[in-house]
Amino acid sequence: MGYGSVYECRKCGYRASGLEGIGFAYPEVYRKVQRDAAAGRYGKEVQQFLREHPHGQISAEYIMVVCEDCGHIESVLELSMYIPEDGYDPEKDPDYHGYLMGYEFAEHYTLVKTYRHTCRRCGGEMKRPDPDQKEFRCPVCGEVLEEKGLMWD
Numbered sequence: 001m002g003y004g005s006v007y008e009c010r011k012c013g014y015r016a017s018g019l020e021g022i023g024f025a026y027p028e029v030y031r032k033v034q035r036d037a038a039a040g041r042y043g044k045e046v047q048q049f050l051r052e053h054p055h056g057q058i059s060a061e062y063i064m065v066v067c068e069d070c071g072h073i074e075s076v077l078e079l080s081m082y083i084p085e086d087g088y089d090p091e092k093d094p095d096y097h098g099y100l101m102g103y104e105f106a107e108h109y110t111l112v113k114t115y116r117h118t119c120r121r122c123g124g125e126m127k128r129p130d131p132d133q134k135e136f137r138c139p140v141c142g143e144v145l146e147e148k149g150l151m152w153d
């Protein structure tokens with residue numbers, strides 16, 4: 001299930017929106033992410049990780065992150081790096097359908113490293129907000145943004 005989220009500031013009208021989760025094209029996105037990661041499109045760290053872990057997988061869900069420096073909010077591919085647990089090999093799993101969903105990562109994989117997202121505006125580090133609060137603040141006036149979910153899948 002993929003959905004878009006809109007975050008709106010009631011005070012000044014600021015709006016941030018983007019994809020969260022997975023979209024209808026997830027299988028393609030997933031495979032493209034693995035190829036691009038191996039080709040170095042997401043930087044040397046991810047590429048190196050895949051060289052060292054030929055069975056490593058890169059998560060391809062969309063998440064909303066916020067810049068710790070300037071407050072810019074954006075939807076990005078998660079790109080966290082995972083390795084299989086207990087010799088799990090998806091190719092030998094009869095249930096494998098060519099890509100991994102979030103629950104399959106949780107079941108068969110261990111998170112090795114979280115991808116460091118860099119802000120396009122200022123170069124600062126972008127992170128997911130605290131999952132318990134999942135709260136974004138308006139980068140303009142500091143007000144807590146109101147979330148307006150929007151399903152499209």
Ligand SMILES: [Zn+2]
Pocket residue numbers: 009010011012013014138139140141142143
């Ligand atoms: Zn505002």
Ligand SMILES: [Zn+2]
Pocket residue numbers: 067068069070071072119120121122123124
């Ligand atoms: Zn920034």
